[in-house]
Amino acid sequence: MRSAAALETRSYVVSYFGQAAYSEEGDCPGGINPTIxxxxxxxxxxxxxxxxxxxAFAKKAVEEGGNDIERLMYERGRIDGKPINPYVYxxxxxxxxxxxxxxxxxxGFDLDGRGVDDPDGFTDPETKEAGIDNQFFRAFGxxxxxxxxxxxxxxxxxxxxxxxxxSQPAWLITLSGEDLDKDGEVTVTFDRxxxxxxxxxxxxxxxxxxxxxxxxxxxxxxxxxxxxxxVVNVTEHGNFRMLQNPLVAPELNLxxxxxxxxxxxxxxxxxxxxxxxxxREIYFAFASGGPAFEVCITxxxxxLYYLLKRNADADANPTTGQNDDISASYQVEAVPAFAVPATxxxxxxxxxx
Amino acid sequence: MTRRVLGxxxxxxxVCGLAALPxxxxxxxxxxxxxxxxxxxxxxxxxEQYQNIIADVFGPTIELGGRFEPxxxxxxxxxVGASKVSVSPTGLEQYETMARTIAAQIVxxxxxxxxxxxxxxxENAADDACTRQFMVxxxxxxxxxxxxxxxxxxxxxxAALGAKLTGNYYDGVGLGLAGMLSSPKFxxxxxxxGSKPDRSGEYQLDSYSKASHLSFFLWNSGPDxxxxxxxxxxxxxxxRGLARQVERMLASRRLEAGVRAFFIDMFGFxxxxxxxxxxxxxxxxxxxxxxxxxxxxxxxxxDRVLIERGDYREIFTTRKTYLTQELAAIYxxxxxxxxxxxxxxxxxxYEFAPEDPRAGILTHASFTALHSHPGISSxxxxxxxxxxxxxxxxxxxxPGNVEFDLVxxxxxxxxxxxxxxxxxxxxxxGCHKITDPAGLALENFDTAGTFRTTENGEPIDTSAVxxxxxxxxxxxxxxxxxEHPATTSCLVNxxxxxxxxxxxxxxxxxLTELESAFKKSGYRLPELMKAIAxxxxxxxxxxxxxxxxxxxxxxxxxxxxxxxxxxxxx
Numbered sequence: 030m031r032s033a034a035a036l037e038t039r040s041y042v043v044s045y046f047g048q049a050a051y052s053e054e055g056d057c058p059g060g061i062n063p064t065i066x067x068x069x070x071x072x073x074x075x076x077x078x079x080x081x082x083x084x085a086f087a088k089k090a091v092e093e094g095g096n097d098i099e100r101l102m103y104e105r106g107r108i109d110g111k112p113i114n115p116y117v118y119x120x121x122x123x124x125x126x127x128x129x130x131x132x133x134x135x136x137g138f139d140l141d142g143r144g145v146d147d148p149d150g151f152t153d154p155e156t157k158e159a160g161i162d163n164q165f166f167r168a169f170g171x172x173x174x175x176x177x178x179x180x181x182x183x184x185x186x187x188x189x190x191x192x193x194x195x196s197q198p199a200w201l202i203t204l205s206g207e208d209l210d211k212d213g214e215v216t217v218t219f220d221r222x223x224x225x226x227x228x229x230x231x232x233x234x235x236x237x238x239x240x241x242x243x244x245x246x247x248x249x250x251x252x253x254x255x256x257x258x259x260v261v262n263v264t265e266h267g268n269f270r271m272l273q274n275p276l277v278a279p280e281l282n283l284x285x286x287x288x289x290x291x292x293x294x295x296x297x298x299x300x301x302x303x304x305x306x307x308x309r310e311i312y313f314a315f316a317s318g319g320p321a322f323e324v325c326i327t328x329x330x331x332x333l334y335y336l337l338k339r340n341a342d343a344d345a346n347p348t349t350g351q352n353d354d355i356s357a358s359y360q361v362e363a364v365p366a367f368a369v370p371a372t373x374x375x376x377x378x379x380x381x382x
Numbered sequence: 383m384t385r386r387v388l389g390x391x392x393x394x395x396x397v398c399g400l401a402a403l404p405x406x407x408x409x410x411x412x413x414x415x416x417x418x419x420x421x422x423x424x425x426x427x428x429x430e431q432y433q434n435i436i437a438d439v440f441g442p443t444i445e446l447g448g449r450f451e452p453x454x455x456x457x458x459x460x461x462v463g464a465s466k467v468s469v470s471p472t473g474l475e476q477y478e479t480m481a482r483t484i485a486a487q488i489v490x491x492x493x494x495x496x497x498x499x500x501x502x503x504x505e506n507a508a509d510d511a512c513t514r515q516f517m518v519x520x521x522x523x524x525x526x527x528x529x530x531x532x533x534x535x536x537x538x539x540x541a542a543l544g545a546k547l548t549g550n551y552y553d554g555v556g557l558g559l560a561g562m563l564s565s566p567k568f569x570x571x572x573x574x575x576g577s578k579p580d581r582s583g584e585y586q587l588d589s590y591s592k593a594s595h596l597s598f599f600l601w602n603s604g605p606d607x608x609x610x611x612x613x614x615x616x617x618x619x620x621x622r623g624l625a626r627q628v629e630r631m632l633a634s635r636r637l638e639a640g641v642r643a644f645f646i647d648m649f650g651f652x653x654x655x656x657x658x659x660x661x662x663x664x665x666x667x668x669x670x671x672x673x674x675x676x677x678x679x680x681x682x683x684x685d686r687v688l689i690e691r692g693d694y695r696e697i698f699t700t701r702k703t704y705l706t707q708e709l710a711a712i713y714x715x716x717x718x719x720x721x722x723x724x725x726x727x728x729x730x731x732y733e734f735a736p737e738d739p740r741a742g743i744l745t746h747a748s749f750t751a752l753h754s755h756p757g758i759s760s761x762x763x764x765x766x767x768x769x770x771x772x773x774x775x776x777x778x779x780x781p782g783n784v785e786f787d788l789v790x791x792x793x794x795x796x797x798x799x800x801x802x803x804x805x806x807x808x809x810x811x812g813c814h815k816i817t818d819p820a821g822l823a824l825e826n827f828d829t830a831g832t833f834r835t836t837e838n839g840e841p842i843d844t845s846a847v848x849x850x851x852x853x854x855x856x857x858x859x860x861x862x863x864x865e866h867p868a869t870t871s872c873l874v875n876x877x878x879x880x881x882x883x884x885x886x887x888x889x890x891x892x893l894t895e896l897e898s899a900f901k902k903s904g905y906r907l908p909e910l911m912k913a914i915a916x917x918x919x920x921x922x923x924x925x926x927x928x929x930x931x932x933x934x935x936x937x938x939x940x941x942x943x944x945x946x947x948x949x950x951x952x
Contacts, residue, residue: 227711238711239707
């Protein structure tokens with residue numbers, strides 16, 4: 030694609046990436062979904078255990094630990110009455126009917142262009158734009174580990190980022206334009222680095238570190254955009270693909286990619302990345318952690334499956350009618366970095382430079 | 383426990399005179415012991431010298447197992463302060479702990495076969511002949527001279543007694559060796575002097591002291607076997623023999639260790655151990671940044687003066703340096719490497735672009751960060767460091783009643799404004815005229831050494847008039863340092879004092895001669911070191927008096943030429 034006249038280039042390394050949350054009082058009128066311990070007791074009932082039996086399980090769990098319950102939960106799927114792994118085959122479990130969010134606000138973009146006419150549309154608390162499509166936030170917004178804000182990151186996403194930042198090659202964002210301090214055209218490039226995110230000794234992301242760009246084309250994304258009033262917005266909404274980490278999803282795939290990015294005074298930047306994402310990829314990332322994730326961090330994984338399925342809002346499958354994608358928005362924070370083509374470095378090393 | 387008590391006694395017996403250690407810390411006292419010549423100097427080994435000797439004699443894998451007492455800086459150098467320090471009771475304990483730790487490793491089953499050149503007749507009893515062979519060999523290297531018969535008998539006897547009481551030959555040898563390592567004869571360098579054979583009435587160092595002078599000067603370690611052989615054969619008393627050894631040592635890769643040690647001393651890099659920045663304001667700056675900053679400058683100097691054999695003054699102007707990713711982030715320059723994730727940073731050759739404000743070591747973090755406060759830069763500290771460290775000029779201490787309110791007043795956005803207000807007080811103005819112009823030229827570097835163009839939102843003005851020259855910023859300051867006559871005269875003064883243990887006013891003709899030779903060589907440091915190592919004056923007993931601060935040929939003068947007795951440690 031044609032690049033904007035590139036007289037100035039700024040690169041950033043992503044220093045936080047997680048679901049963009051905007052939780053507030055009253056956005057879950059039906060209440061917050063149960064904790065995993067409470068949900069497991071409900072699941073026991075769904076499996077056919079009576080009140081006395083469930084009480085006995087609960088008593089034993091308090092006194093000796095919850096191993097008996099957990100063992101039953103790990104095999105709570107049923108096919109022909111036989112126990113089945115529920116994480117791999119979530120539809121072998123009856124939908125626990127976790128509730129979704131009904132609040133007014135969510136970060137994101139009007140992906141379908143329906144604006145105020147979109148009955149499912151949120152209002153973005155930052156841009157005040159109506160018709161925001163962010164069904165991923167709606168789906169998980171009443172499950173405890175996913176509630177939070179941009180500043181108070183949801184527990185799950187904060188934990189996930191803590192795992193990813195030291196184990197996943199960093200993501201790079203490069204802006205090129207004539208003068209990035211003025212309004213005008215800009216080219217926004219997303220790449221994957223070969224190095225992990227570097228941190229300061231206090232754990233904060235380190236500014237101005239050099240990262241080599243992974244030449245793998247699967248993680249190379251270029252979008253045309255513009256700067257208006259100090260905010261970068263992608264104006265060409267193509268597909269986004271970035272290799273990620275199985276802990277969250279092996280790949281982050283988005284359609285109708287939207288991105289806004291604003292500069293901070295300290296040189297860092299923050300923004301929102303949104304688009305339609307295959308919801309099964311999201312689900313299987315959660316499911317891959319199995320019971321350990323379910324107990325410790327994610328909450329009822331089968332419940333999440335049904336939340337995603339019910340709230341998916343794009344790309345209806347022509348055969349089943351089920352939507353395959355869900356609108357999603359992610360919070361992006363980034364600090365200044367140098368993005369260096371890996372081939373340059375390897376060539377230099379090869380000639381002993 | 384029994385062995386430890388026993389060992390203490392044996393070591394004390396073997397050391398013979400350890401109680402006199404504090405007395406031996408004075409050159410005058412040592413002269414009296416030698417009974418031959420005045421002004422013989424006694425210098426405590428620096429921590430690095432101690433480590434180097436142990437590594438040279440026993441190998442680099444030997445762990446010391448202790449810590450050293452702080453060194454003292456005098457006349458701008460730890461090498462001069464080494465003749466003014468003693469050993470405290472705690473320090474003595476540490477030396478003894480290290481001696482035991484080292485000795486235990488030498489005689490352990492893993493190493494004894496390599497370290498001890500013979501096998502005892504029986505492992506459960508003394509073997510004086512074998513012990514003697516070992517003690518002669520290592521004693522010569524540790525004491526930088528052959529052991530006297532009495533010394534040898536004492537250590538062999540101590541080892542025999544140890545073997546008898548412990549029932550183990552190697553434990554006995556270990557105790558004897560620990561005694562040798564605890565001795566002031568190892569811990570202190572002693573200049574032994576005698577009358578010159580020409581009956582001129584002058585004194586000169588004996589051959590072994592000459593060998594030590596050479597070796598510590600050029601390699602920052604004790605003499606190797608070849609140098610000791612040259613001392614034994616009398617070669618070092620002849621011009622040709624001395625030149626042969628000097629050439630050999632200058633050609634050795636070990637010269638780098640000597641040059642590094644000198645610049646670490648001259649530039650006060652020992653202060654890095656206490657360098658800290660406010661991590662709330664400067665989260666990037668860590669102990670690794672400090673370590674790397676020091677190493678960056680040392681690598682740059684070694685590259686310029688040794689590898690490239692360049693003009694010493696180029697270290698103030700060169701854009702060529704070495705960086706790690708740690709430093710590159712602080713300097714905000716790209717530096718990608720092919721190191722795998724998690725691997726330690728590698729050093730990469732780097733050249734700052736012509737338009738980059740960084741040129742020369744004054745723009746390195748080793749200067750800008752070292753000579754700053756934890757949370758804010760300091761033109762005054764930087765300017766003072768340039769005057770004292772690079773130019774050997776004396777900056778008077780601030781008066782006791784100085785008022786710091788103005789210089790700390792945040793209503794003034796930039797350092798220039800704060801200092802201007804502060805210097806409006808007459809009592810402050812004099813010194814700040816000396817220090818601040820150079821420091822203001824470096825104000826583009828914050829206290830962590832990162833480039834900036836504003837302070838508190840206000841543009842930074844780095845123009846100044848420095849010793850009569852208009853300069854616009856860091857690169858101009860480096861060029862001014864390159865051209866300043868004090869730059870080279872100071873180096874000559876410092877390196878001569880470093881090698882010899884001090885210089886006095888009476889050394890002025892020698893220093894002038896060296897300055898001339900240095901200039902003639904194109905300011906090549908190895909040539910200067912060679913001229914020093916080949917000069918008679920280098921082997922004359924070092925003065926107890928302090929050094930002159932500036933050379934006679936180094937205008938303009940600042941303040942007085944009163945010697946600096948000790949240097950600040952801020």
